[in-house]
Amino acid sequence: MFEELSNKFDKVFSFIRGKGKVTEANIDEFLREVRRVLLDADVNYKVVKDFIQDVKNNVLSQNVFTSINPAQLIINTINSQLIKLMGEKRTDIHFSNNIPSVIMVVGLQGSGKTTFAAKLANYLRSKGRSPAMAACDVYRPAAIEQLISLGKQVNIPVYSDDSKDPLKIAQNASDYCRQNFKDTLIVDTAGRLAIDEEMMREVETLKAELNPTEILFVVDAMTGQDAVNTAKEFHNRLDYDGIILTKLDGDTRGGAALSIRAVVTKPIKFVGIGEKLDAIEPFYPDRMAGRIMGHGDLTSLVEKAAEILPQELDEKKLKKLEEKLNKNKFDFNDFLDQLQQIKKMGPLSQILSMIPGADKMLKGREVDEKPMKKVEAVITSMTFKERENPNILNGSRRRRIAAGSGTTIQDVNRVIKQFHEMQRMIKQMKKGKMNNFLKNFNIPNI
Amino acid sequence: MGFFDKLKQGLQKTHDNIFNKVNKLVYAKSEVDDDFLEQLEEILLGSDVGVQTTEILIENLKKRVKTDKYEYSNELNTLLKDELKKVFSEGNGQKTQVFKITKKPHVVMIVGVNGVGKTTSIGKLAHNYKNEGYSVMIAAADTFRAAANEQLETWAQRSGAEIIQLQQGSDPSAVVYNAINSAVANNHDVVIIDTAGRLHTKVNLMEELKKIKRVVQKILPEAPHETLLVIDATTGQNGLNQAKEFSKYIGLTGLILTKLDGTAKGGIVFRISNELKIPVKFIGVGEQINDLQVFDKESFVKALLED
Ligand SMILES: Nc1nc2c(ncn2[C@@H]2O[C@H](COP(=O)(O)OP(=O)(O)OP(=O)(O)O)[C@@H](O)[C@H]2O)c(=O)[nH]1
Ligand SMILES: [Mg+2]
Numbered sequence: 073m074f075e076e077l078s079n080k081f082d083k084v085f086s087f088i089r090g091k092g093k094v095t096e097a098n099i100d101e102f103l104r105e106v107r108r109v110l111l112d113a114d115v116n117y118k119v120v121k122d123f124i125q126d127v128k129n130n131v132l133s134q135n136v137f138t139s140i141n142p143a144q145l146i147i148n149t150i151n152s153q154l155i156k157l158m159g160e161k162r163t164d165i166h167f168s169n170n171i172p173s174v175i176m177v178v179g180l181q182g183s184g185k186t187t188f189a190a191k192l193a194n195y196l197r198s199k200g201r202s203p204a205m206a207a208c209d210v211y212r213p214a215a216i217e218q219l220i221s222l223g224k225q226v227n228i229p230v231y232s233d234d235s236k237d238p239l240k241i242a243q244n245a246s247d248y249c250r251q252n253f254k255d256t257l258i259v260d261t262a263g264r265l266a267i268d269e270e271m272m273r274e275v276e277t278l279k280a281e282l283n284p285t286e287i288l289f290v291v292d293a294m295t296g297q298d299a300v301n302t303a304k305e306f307h308n309r310l311d312y313d314g315i316i317l318t319k320l321d322g323d324t325r326g327g328a329a330l331s332i333r334a335v336v337t338k339p340i341k342f343v344g345i346g347e348k349l350d351a352i353e354p355f356y357p358d359r360m361a362g363r364i365m366g367h368g369d370l371t372s373l374v375e376k377a378a379e380i381l382p383q384e385l386d387e388k389k390l391k392k393l394e395e396k397l398n399k400n401k402f403d404f405n406d407f408l409d410q411l412q413q414i415k416k417m418g419p420l421s422q423i424l425s426m427i428p429g430a431d432k433m434l435k436g437r438e439v440d441e442k443p444m445k446k447v448e449a450v451i452t453s454m455t456f457k458e459r460e461n462p463n464i465l466n467g468s469r470r471r472r473i474a475a476g477s478g479t480t481i482q483d484v485n486r487v488i489k490q491f492h493e494m495q496r497m498i499k500q501m502k503k504g505k506m507n508n509f510l511k512n513f514n515i516p517n518i
Numbered sequence: 519m520g521f522f523d524k525l526k527q528g529l530q531k532t533h534d535n536i537f538n539k540v541n542k543l544v545y546a547k548s549e550v551d552d553d554f555l556e557q558l559e560e561i562l563l564g565s566d567v568g569v570q571t572t573e574i575l576i577e578n579l580k581k582r583v584k585t586d587k588y589e590y591s592n593e594l595n596t597l598l599k600d601e602l603k604k605v606f607s608e609g610n611g612q613k614t615q616v617f618k619i620t621k622k623p624h625v626v627m628i629v630g631v632n633g634v635g636k637t638t639s640i641g642k643l644a645h646n647y648k649n650e651g652y653s654v655m656i657a658a659a660d661t662f663r664a665a666a667n668e669q670l671e672t673w674a675q676r677s678g679a680e681i682i683q684l685q686q687g688s689d690p691s692a693v694v695y696n697a698i699n700s701a702v703a704n705n706h707d708v709v710i711i712d713t714a715g716r717l718h719t720k721v722n723l724m725e726e727l728k729k730i731k732r733v734v735q736k737i738l739p740e741a742p743h744e745t746l747l748v749i750d751a752t753t754g755q756n757g758l759n760q761a762k763e764f765s766k767y768i769g770l771t772g773l774i775l776t777k778l779d780g781t782a783k784g785g786i787v788f789r790i791s792n793e794l795k796i797p798v799k800f801i802g803v804g805e806q807i808n809d810l811q812v813f814d815k816e817s818f819v820k821a822l823l824e825d
Contacts, residue, residue, distance in 0.1 A: 108569050111563060111568075111569040112568070112569060112755055113755070114566075114754030114755055114756070116564075117560060117563040117564055118564075180752065180777075180780070181633075181635070181777065181805075182632070182633030182634060182635060182750065182777075183633060184632070184633060211805075212669070212805075213668070213669045213671075213672035213673065214665040214666075214667075214668035214669035214671075214672060215665075215669075217664075217665035217668045217669075218663070218664045218665035218668075218669070219664075220665075221664035221665050221686075222664050225664070265777075265779065265780040265781075266780070266781065267780065267781060292633060292750075292752070294631070294750075294753050294754060294756040294757075295752050295753070295754060296566035296752060296753055296754025296755065296757075296782070296785075296786065297563070297564050297565065297566050297754065297782075297783075297785075298566070298751075298752045298780070298781055298782035298783070299752070299754075301781045301782075302752075302780075302781070319631070319632060319633075319717065321717060321719075321720075322631070322717040322718070322719050322756065323718075323719045323756065323759055324754070324756040324759075325755075325756075327754065328754065347632065347662070347663075
């Protein structure tokens with residue numbers, strides 16, 4: 073999609089490059105394409121309308137007409153506006169000092185509430201909490217059995233009884249938690265339509281009586297235009313604390329995420345990426361923005377690289393690097409050079425998200441930029457001779473470098489090990505193995 | 519005014535009924551005014567019809583108006599409805615045809631992505647077939663989801679259908695094999711196969727569906743007589759991918775559009791009908807056993823335009 077977008081972009085702007093001037097009509101034409109992309113991704117049409125207007129105003133205020141690279145300026149504006157709309161940074165689950173902290177899970181029928189409840193319980197336990205679940209869907213056939221069965225799979229207790237009264241069940245479950253030292257209670261509720269007055273009143277009562285620390289609204293990522301209505305209605309009734317986006321493991325572009333964020337200013341906290349009970353991830357706004365726009369295309373990475381590389385890495389330098397590589401003489405100076413090149417291309421996670429398939433490999437793990445800074449510190453504390461000739465790095469030299477760079481000897485050892493991996497990686501890159509290339513970044517647990 | 523405020527205000531505004539809009543137009547025109555078209559576009563986009571299909575529909579309407587003209591507002595109304603209904607011109611039979619059985623057992627396979635309402639729809643379908651006087655057997659081939667068996671069992675009881683099931687985790691093809699054999703042996707009229715929800719992008723799960731179909735055909739070469747994809751009315755443009763992929767793997771004879779009792783309009787079926795020519799056969803309008811209706815394009819189009 074991004075490719076399609078940039079092709080269209082090229083078409084719209086190709087003649088401009090010759091003339092060196094952009095007109096408002098060019099921008100409008102391009103923004104019409106952006107509008108189609110967003111509508112295709114299921115962003116609500118009213119949200120799209122306002123979004124496009126906002127981007128246009130923003131672009132016009134940035135001297136786009138005289139900009140050297142208007143295309144880039146507009147794309148960057150769209151991207152940063154999207155990320156801003158998506159909520160910029162992650163928000164976590166809150167807990168109270170009361171025992172138990174009650175987390176209520178609400179949403180439409182079939183949105184993925186019950187599965188998410190079990191996923192969250194499992195996730196929170198891995199973070200040191202001690203959760204239990206309450207089966208409060210007394211309406212759908214076998215809904216209680218479903219939660220009990222999921223609870224068994226992850227070995228987390230499920231409280232239920234046949235009182236057919238959701239409030240009673242939840243209150244009894246709270247007692248159960250206090251008696252059994254469970255600090256967190258996740259309450260699974262029945263699916264309901266926002267226009268079902270009786271059912272909405274029921275969930276309001278649950279909120280009033282249970283006083284939950286978190287109410288989470290669960291939405292299917294495949295939802296279309298109606299997402300805003302439902303999200304707003306539930307929000308009016310419950311003023312929920314966060315949004316959960318499920319079924320993102322498919323090929324939906326997930327524009328509903330943007331629509332909902334636009335009408336209720338509540339954070340999206342987690343996403344569901346499969347039916348298995350460990351298929352849960354924290355939400356990353358920038359990735360979602362990319363997905364909606366259909367980023368994830370290598371071409372944009374290449375474009376970005378091309379922007380920086382020509383000035384920095386001229387032909388001569390490249391040739392020298394190649395010679396060195398061929399002679400197996402890639403040293404720490406080159407390593408540092410490479411690191412700095414990568415750093416210029418922007419945050420690591422952003423670069424990785426542009427590589428097709430990288431998202432899947434990362435599976436929501438945060439790319440840690442800190443190790444990169446450490447590596448830089450270690451290398452700059454080496455003498456030029458050491459950088460050129462890593463083999464002379466004996467124990468005392470390593471100790472000195474550690475002291476000089478404010479790191480530990482283990483850090484220095486790790487950098488030296490990484491350097492050797494980098495050597496291998498460069499060779500693999502020459503063979504075009506992107507996947508192996510990715511593995512060489514500091515991504516935990518790949 | 520900030521972006522959010524603008525948006526909230528925009529969303530608060532409800533549509534002036536488009537028919538009222540039509541009434542305000544001047545008579546005897548060979549064009550429709552931009553205001554009207556813009557509102558029509560918003561209604562269509564806002565109902566998940568999709569930007570491509572919306573553009574096609576509007577182009578067609580413009581052309582129609584040019585050739586046919588209209589003198590009175592109700593004529594424009596008719597043209598508009600007509601253009602929308604045209605999308606569903608193929609294959610939407612009447613009730614007698616929908617439940618008509620030519621071979622015994624008549625096999626209906628129900629498929630769809632997760633959480634769209636397959637199991638509930640099967641309960642309602644079974645009830646409908648029973649009401650037509652047929653004996654019904656349900657094959658519980660969702661052996662994956664927790665408590666899927668128990669859920670379907672409840673629906674079998676409610677509708678008075680027989681049910682064949684195996685333990686959770688069993689091979690779904692084995693369930694289907696047993697069910698079809700048993701239906702043949704016991705001279706049942708209808709077999710409805712429930713399958714586990716699966717995303718159309720998961721190749722191994724889609725292959726599993728193919729296998730289920732092969733197993734059915736081993737016993738009854740001309741079956742399944744119906745393969746229905748269940749689409750949730752809240753589904754956006756991804757619904758097209760769903761229909762494409764399920765169609766590619768096992769072939770579809772129709773759609774069931776569920777959850778129309780909510781605020782979602784289910785406009786994605788316009789796009790599916792238009793691009794893939796798969797007819798909508800049933801709609802789901804509630805959680806009770808009677809809440810399944812035979813699709814009627816007239817009232818569907820009316821509901822789309824009227825609020
Ligand atoms: N592929 C995929 N399937 C999911 C995900 N989350 C839930 N599901 C599936 O979606 C279907 C519905 O999930 P449930 O958890 O039962 O949804 P619910 O909201 O509790 O449904 P009701 O209680 O019936 O309203 C099940 O088949 C789940 O396995 C997800 O992230 N990815
Ligand atoms: Mg549930």
